[in-house]
Each structure stands twice: as C-alpha cells, then as structure tokens.
Amino acid sequence: MTETVLSSSTREVVIGFERPFVIIGERINPTGRSKLAEEMRNGNFDTVVSDAIAQVEAGAHMLDVNAGIPLADEPAILAEAIQLVQSVTDVPLCIDSSIVDALEAGLGVYEGKALVNSVTGEEERLESVLPLVARHGAAVVAITNDENGISEDPDERFEIARKIVERAAEHGIPKEDILIDPLVMPIGAIGSAGRQVFRLVRRLREELGVNSTCGASNISFGLPNRHGLNAAFLPMAIASGLTSAITSPLHEEVRSAIKAADVMMGNDAHCATWIAGQGDTPGAAQRGRRGGREGRRRAPA
Amino acid sequence: MTETVLSSSTREVVIGFERPFVIIGERINPTGRSKLAEEMRNGNFDTVVSDAIAQVEAGAHMLDVNAGIPLADEPAILAEAIQLVQSVTDVPLCIDSSIVDALEAGLGVYEGKALVNSVTGEEERLESVLPLVARHGAAVVAITNDENGISEDPDERFEIARKIVERAAEHGIPKEDILIDPLVMPIGAIGSAGRQVFRLVRRLREELGVNSTCGASNISFGLPNRHGLNAAFLPMAIASGLTSAITSPLHEEVRSAIKAADVMMGNDAHCATWIAGQGDTPGAAQRGRRGGREGRRRAPA
Numbered sequence: 161m162t163e164t165v166l167s168s169s170t171r172e173v174v175i176g177f178e179r180p181f182v183i184i185g186e187r188i189n190p191t192g193r194s195k196l197a198e199e200m201r202n203g204n205f206d207t208v209v210s211d212a213i214a215q216v217e218a219g220a221h222m223l224d225v226n227a228g229i230p231l232a233d234e235p236a237i238l239a240e241a242i243q244l245v246q247s248v249t250d251v252p253l254c255i256d257s258s259i260v261d262a263l264e265a266g267l268g269v270y271e272g273k274a275l276v277n278s279v280t281g282e283e284e285r286l287e288s289v290l291p292l293v294a295r296h297g298a299a300v301v302a303i304t305n306d307e308n309g310i311s312e313d314p315d316e317r318f319e320i321a322r323k324i325v326e327r328a329a330e331h332g333i334p335k336e337d338i339l340i341d342p343l344v345m346p347i348g349a350i351g352s353a354g355r356q357v358f359r360l361v362r363r364l365r366e367e368l369g370v371n372s373t374c375g376a377s378n379i380s381f382g383l384p385n386r387h388g389l390n391a392a393f394l395p396m397a398i399a400s401g402l403t404s405a406i407t408s409p410l411h412e413e414v415r416s417a418i419k420a421a422d423v424m425m426g427n428d429a430h431c432a433t434w435i436a437g438q439g440d441t442p443g444a445a446q447r448g449r450r451g452g453r454e455g456r457r458r459a460p461a
Numbered sequence: 462m463t464e465t466v467l468s469s470s471t472r473e474v475v476i477g478f479e480r481p482f483v484i485i486g487e488r489i490n491p492t493g494r495s496k497l498a499e500e501m502r503n504g505n506f507d508t509v510v511s512d513a514i515a516q517v518e519a520g521a522h523m524l525d526v527n528a529g530i531p532l533a534d535e536p537a538i539l540a541e542a543i544q545l546v547q548s549v550t551d552v553p554l555c556i557d558s559s560i561v562d563a564l565e566a567g568l569g570v571y572e573g574k575a576l577v578n579s580v581t582g583e584e585e586r587l588e589s590v591l592p593l594v595a596r597h598g599a600a601v602v603a604i605t606n607d608e609n610g611i612s613e614d615p616d617e618r619f620e621i622a623r624k625i626v627e628r629a630a631e632h633g634i635p636k637e638d639i640l641i642d643p644l645v646m647p648i649g650a651i652g653s654a655g656r657q658v659f660r661l662v663r664r665l666r667e668e669l670g671v672n673s674t675c676g677a678s679n680i681s682f683g684l685p686n687r688h689g690l691n692a693a694f695l696p697m698a699i700a701s702g703l704t705s706a707i708t709s710p711l712h713e714e715v716r717s718a719i720k721a722a723d724v725m726m727g728n729d730a731h732c733a734t735w736i737a738g739q740g741d742t743p744g745a746a747q748r749g750r751r752g753g754r755e756g757r758r759r760a761p762a
Binding site: 395423 | 648649652653655680684685686690692693694697698699700701717718721722725726727730736
C-alpha cells in the first residue's frame with residue numbers, strides 16, 4: 161500500500177488508503193482574508209498562531225501555511241510563519257506558495273519532513289520545484305494542470321498526474337511522496353465538477369497507486385449552506401479514493417462526515433474513534449475555537 | 462441509460478443514473494414496532510396512514526409497505542394497508558413481503574406500476590416471484606443472497622445479481638425493471654460492510670447497467686449517532702452508483718446529505734433543489750412530522 165509519511169520534529173502523520181483520512185487545516189492563508197494579510201505584512205502573527213492552535217484542537221492532522229500577500233516579502237514572512245507555527249503545534253506542515261523562493265525559505269527553516277504545495281504539470285514549475293523537493297527529502301502536492309490550463313476532462317488531468325509522477329521519479333522522488341490534487345472546481349459553475357473528481361481520484365488510486373489531496377471547500381463556492389455540501393462531497397470523494405484534503409476542521413458537520421467516512425471505509429478499527437467522539441458532538445467546534453483563543457494567550461508573543 | 466419507472470394512478474417516479482436519488486420511505490413496517498404490529502393486526506391503520514403522510518411530506522418519493530406480523534393474515538392486512546396508503550398519498554409504493562401470497566394480494570389491489578420487494582437468488586423464490594412480477598408488469602427488488610446465505614464477498618453477490626437479471630429476462634422482465642439490493646450489513650459488526658456495498662454497486666452500474674436500492678439504515682445498526690453515519694454512507698454509496706434507498710426521510714441530516722449528493726453527481730440542475738431547500742433547513746423534519754399529524758385528521762377514518 162502507498163503510504164505518504166510527513167513529520168514535524170516530534171510527530172509523524174501517515175496518509176494512505178488503509179488509514180484514517182488526513183485533514184490539512186486550510187485557515188492560515190491570507191488569500192481573501194485582508195485583515196490577516198495586513199497583520200502578516202506588518203509582522204503580526206497573532207492570528208496565524210491562534211488559527212494554528214484552533215485548527216489542531218479541532219482535529220486537523222496537519223496545517224497548510226500560506227503567506228501569499230501581494231508586494232510583500234513572501235519568503236521571509238512564510239519562513240517566520242512556519243517557525244512560529246512549529247513552535248506552538250507539533251503537527252507536520254504543508255508549505256504553500258506559488259513562489260519557488262518562498263518554498264525554499266520555508267523548507268530552510270522547517271523541522272521534519274514537510275509537504276510542499278505545490279508543483280504543477282508546467283515545465284518551468286516541474287524543473288524548479290522538483291529539485292527543491294528532492295534536495296530536502298520532502299513530499300509534494302502535484303496539481304493536475306499544465307501550460308494549457310485546467311482541463312474539464314478528468315482523463316486529461318490523469319495524464320498530467322502520470323507525467324508528474326514520472327518526472328518526479330527522474331528526480332529521485334518516489335510516488336509515495338506525491339499527493340495528486342485532482343483540482344476541485346465550484347459545482348455551482350460546473351455541474352460535472354463532482355463527477356470529475358470522483359473519476360480522477362479513482363483512477364489515481366487504481367492505476368497510479370498514489371495518494372491524493374484537494375482544496376475541498378472550493379466545491380461549494382458561491383452556494384448556500386456550504387458546510388452541508390462539503391459534508392457530502394468529502395465522503396463521496398473518500399469512497400472514490402481521496403486520502404487527504406486541505407479543508408477547514410472547524411465545522412462539526414464536516415468533521416463528523418469525515419469520521420463517519422473513516423468508519424464506512426473500514427479505517428476506524430472497531431468504530432472506536434466514532435464511538436469515542438459521540439460524547440462531545442454538539443458544540444465541539446465552538447469548544448475547539450474557544451480552546452484556540454485560550455491557546456493564543458499561552459503562545460509566545 | 463437505464464431508467465426504472467414506477468407509478469401510482471396519478472404520479473410517476475423514475476429511478477436512474479442521471480436522475481435525483483429516490484427515497485423510498487421505510488417506516489410502514491411492523492418489524493420491531495410492536496405497537497404498530499398490534500394496531501395492524503386489529504385492523505387499525507391510523508399509524509400506517511399518518512406515517513405515509515409524514516414521510517411523503519418529509520420528501521419520500523415512494524413508500525415501502527410491509528405487513529409482516531407473525532400469525533396474522535398478512536395478505537389481507539397488506540392489501541388493506543396498500544389501498545389505504547394509496548387513498549391518502551399519490552406516490553408509487555413498494556409492496557414488501559416475504560410471503561408470495563401477500564405480494565399477490567398487494568399487487569391485486571395496487572393501482573399503477575408497483576415495485577415488488579423482493580426476489581432473491583433462491584430457486585424457489587425466483588420461480589414464485591418472477592412470474593408474479595411479469596404478470597402484473599411490475600418492477601422488482603432483487604436481493605443478492607441465495608440458498609448459501611449472504612456472501613461477504615461482493616463479487617459473489619454480483620454473480621447472484623447477474624443470475625437474477627438473466628432469469629428475469631427469461632420471464633420477460635427487462636433489466637430496467639430490476640433494482641438490485643447489494644445487502645447492507647451493520648458496519649459495527651462487519652468492518653468491510655461499506656466497501657462491500659461501494660464495490661458491488663459500482664459493478665452493478667458499470668457491468669450490468671442496472672439500478673439499485675438498499676435498506677440503508679442497516680449500516681449503522683448498534684452504533685451511536687446513527688443519522689450521522691447514515692448521512693455519510695448514502696452519499697458514498699451514491700458516488701459509487703446507488704440510485705435509490707429504502708430509508709427514513711424524517712431526518713434532516715440524512716435528507717440534506719442526499720440532496721447534497723444529487724448536487725455532487727450533477728443530478729440537481731443548476732443546484733436548484735439545493736438552493737430552494739435552504740430556506741427551510743432547521744426544523745424542517747419537525748414541520749414535516751407536524752404536517753403528518755394534521756394530515757391524519759384529514760384522512761379517511
């Protein structure tokens with residue numbers, strides 16, 4: 161079985177077909193959060209730290225850290241954010257940037273085996289990101305678009321995934337260290353977006369034998385009751401073969417759906433996690449958030 | 462595409478891969494409901510009628526009607542129940558009995574094209590139920606067990622499904638008029654129960670091209686927060702190819718999961734049903750039940 165191992169200096173997380181689904185917390189990302197962007201630009205990481213703690217307390221197994229702020233010194237900000245997050249939580253991190261220098265700065269300060277987010281099928285990106293991933297012994301998220309953009313045909317996206325896996329092998333990166341991102345489009349705009357993902361992750365699993373991740377919340381963009389949609393999408397993608405997602409752990413509905421999906425896949429032995437979690441169902445998300453705020457007070461200033 | 466058409470005298474329901482998922486209300490069944498059994502045995506159909514109305518108001522597209530009461534005159538009770546339910550709702554019915562005489566009595570009074578529940582792969586059952594289904598031009602639920610019981614290997618269950626489809630064809634019943642039941646086992650007892658169903662319904666869809674149904678609630682038998690588990694199981698089974706289920710429409714969580722799954726499968730055009738349903742999300746199930754009680758007062762005594 162294909163198992164992707166990520167680590168901090170003290171904790172290991174394993175992503176795999178026979179493992180509970182891995183939630184990578186999506187919150188530490190200034191895109192669309194202008195207040196957070198302003199804070200990070202000014203060297204204020206209070207929200208970064210509190211978001212980190214709140215997400216881990218709510219059940220995130222890993223955290224995505226993104227510092228994509230226009231006209232800011234992204235490499236320096238990303239490196240500082242990663243060091244701070246690693247000082248207050250022990251979960252492995254996903255170092256998220258479209259700027260290769262920022263990925264490099266993040267990897268330079270990271271303790272453990274990181275997940276790099278991301279490479280694509282674009283030639284320039286393949287040849288800049290893969291050597292970096294190989295040199296640091298990291299794992300990488302591979303997005304299934306290339307110079308031609310995003311195909312609506314999941315079989316074309318599959319061929320891009322295959323190309324990235326082959327190219328990574330040439331750089332000495334084993335397929336275990338690649339998480340393919342099938343690309344989740346908003347279903348309100350593209351009615352086949354769900355079926356595209358289900359078909360692609362099934363092929364990734366059955367034919368390439370690789371793990372996968374995705375920005376799951378994107379499926380419900382622009383629609384009402386997004387958590388209700390996300391809470392159905394994730395189990396459906398998991399049944400099709402998805403093994404992790406970059407999403408929010410802060411919503412009870414979504415967390416519960418993922419735990420139930422683990423039961424359904426036979427990946428929650430004796431349903432032990434499900435049964436143990438039923439004592440604290442109502443309001444658990446709220447408690448997680450409160451815990452996060454308290455946690456921030458304990459965090460280094 | 463394979464489309465299974467059921468009808469009452471005034472309403473048609475179509476089950477198919479490109480159609481919204483069909484909910485067959487499970488409540489009218491005295492198994493494990495001793496009060497209802499006692500009422501039905503004594504010719505009191507008040508609960509039958511109120512359960513019928515409440516389930517339809519809550520969103521059931523069809524209703525299962527079962528009168529399996531030990532030592533009672535099941536054919537007469539089932540026929541009366543069907544006539545009463547047809548007098549207060551216009552959804553097509555699923556005539557549910559393990560006794561062939563009761564199926565025959567139900568079909569005798571039914572107005573429209575009924576769903577007969579069920580035939581199995583057992584020789585005696587095949588040769589008694591299939592001629593009855595053919596004679597009445599009905600559709601039939603085919604359960605994937607045979608003289609050897611229930612296999613835990615979904616591929617063996619698939620072979621039973623194939624055998625039933627072939628045998629039905631010999632009786633002039635087209636595959637469009639067969640819903641295969643993959644058999645849902647309690648996942649608390651059999652950890653692979655979910656994967657068994659997902660694999661089998663996918664093969665039913667891809668290789669046999671038949672529609673399917675199942676007793677969905679059975680998956681969570683014996684576990685806490687059953688609605689939470691059912692609300693993940695159904696979308697996962699739908700992603701794998703399930704096109705209808707005999708389940709309870711009375712729980713908002715499960716109903717919402719099914720509607721979200723329709724969106725994800727691209728079977729809710731422009732997400733119109735999802736968007737329209739968001740106005741009445743909280744407490745909708747309660748309103749549905751209240752509606753049911755009022756409905757009973759209007760129903761014939």
